[in-house]
Amino acid sequence: MAHHHHHHRDHSEKLPLGRLLFRVVLALIIVGLLVAYSMSFQVTEGYNAVVTRFGDPKRVINEAGLFWKWPWPIEQAHQVDMRRRLHNTPYTATFTRDRKNVVLLSYVVWRVENPLLFLQSVGNREDAEAKLNSMVVNKKNFFLGRYELSALVSTNSDQIKSEEIEQAILQDVADDARVKFGIRVEQVGIKRIAYPEENMAAVLEQMRAERKAEAGQLRAEGEKTASAVVNEALVRKAEIVSKGSKEAGEIRGRAASEAAQIYAQARQLDPEFYRFWRELQSLKKILGPKSTVILRTDQGPFKPLEGAPESLRAGVQSDQPPPASGPASAGRPSSSATPTGGSR
Incomplete structure (x- = not known):
């Protein structure tokens, strides 16, 4: 009986010792895991x-993966987002060179280029965007003060200088942001333009003036084109008229030459008949359709009215009596009243 009681007491003494060992090992594992967790950190993509170490930077890790460090508070890992960000600046009023007040909403595309300088100078995204706001507004006021309102709003695309203004702002802001804050500014743009109430009339008047100037230019070009067409037509007309007059003169010259040849041939064939025919032509031109004249007939061109030439009389048949001649025709020139078909 005594032996049985002693065996039960040894078993009860060994059991708490195993539990204690288990607890110690479990505690060591937990502590090891905690230490390992505090000594490791993961850098994600982007x-x-x-x-x-104690606040002083020791190294920069610029790739994704699992890394080790001394546990806090000895060393600490600061994560920096390197991805692009789009930031809209608030509406700001700006004066142009012609003293017009415009309200602009602009945007900035930026990312961290130097994580150590970024962490030391600004530390977080909110402070970085506040710095960018101040820089963009200052540069925007400076550069817009060198341009007139028409560089932002105009119906003439040649006057729009918004891209030039954006590039000028970007160049100055990007240099300062990279040197001072380790930030790379990739783009600065004007997103929206608003006008105070007092500027609306000026803007509309400017647009009307530009439209009027454009219409005047179009009218001037149309008038210039029309004048060129008219001048060309006049030149063509003068050329055609000159050519026609030249051809008509040549035709008249040839006709006159041919007529002269025909007259010469007729005169050579029968000079007396030719003179008689020419006198008849002269009478035709002198006497109109309704006229009566009293002239002497013994002289040209009215002499043919007395009778045909001798050469023509010779060809008349012998049975026709010759014209009567009286003492008046032998002794003195006679006169004749010759109606030509009209009232006296």
Whole structure:
């Protein structure tokens, strides 16, 4: 009986010792896991990390993966987002060179280029965007003060200088942001333009003036084109008239030459008949359709009215009596009243 009681007491003494060992091992594992967790950190894709020791930067990690460090508070890993960000600046009023007040909403595309400088100068995204706001507004006021309102709003695309203004702002802002804050500014743009109430009339008047100037230019070009067409038509007309007059003169010259040849041939064939025919032509031109004249007939061109030439009389048949001649025709020139078909 005594032996049985002693065996039961040894078993009860060994059991708490095993539990204690288990608890110690479990505690060591937990502590090891905690230490390992505090000594490791993971850098995800799109991020960089800056490891500091007692606040002083020691190294920059610029690739994704699992890394080790001394546990806090000895070393600490600071994650920095390296991805692009789009930031809209608030509405700001700006004066142009012609003293017009415009309200602009602009945007900035930026990302962290130097994570260590970024962490030391600004530390977080909110402070970085506040710095960018101030820089963009200052540069925007400076550069817009060198341009007139028509560089932002105009019906003439040649006057729009918004891209030139954006590039000028970007160049100055990008240099300062990279040197001071480790930020790379990739784009600065004007997103929206608003006008105070007092500027609306000026803007509309400017647009009307530009439209009027454009219409005047179109009218001037149309008038210039029309004048060129008219001048060309007049030149063509003068050329055609000159050519026609030249051809008509040549035709008249040839006709006159041919007529002269025909007259010469007729005169050579029968000079007396030719003179008689020419006198008849002269009478035709002198006497109109309704006229009566009293002239002497013994002289040209009215002499043919007395009778045909001798050469023509010789060809008349012998049975026709010759014209009567009286003492008046032998002794003195006779006169004749010759109606030509009209009232006296």
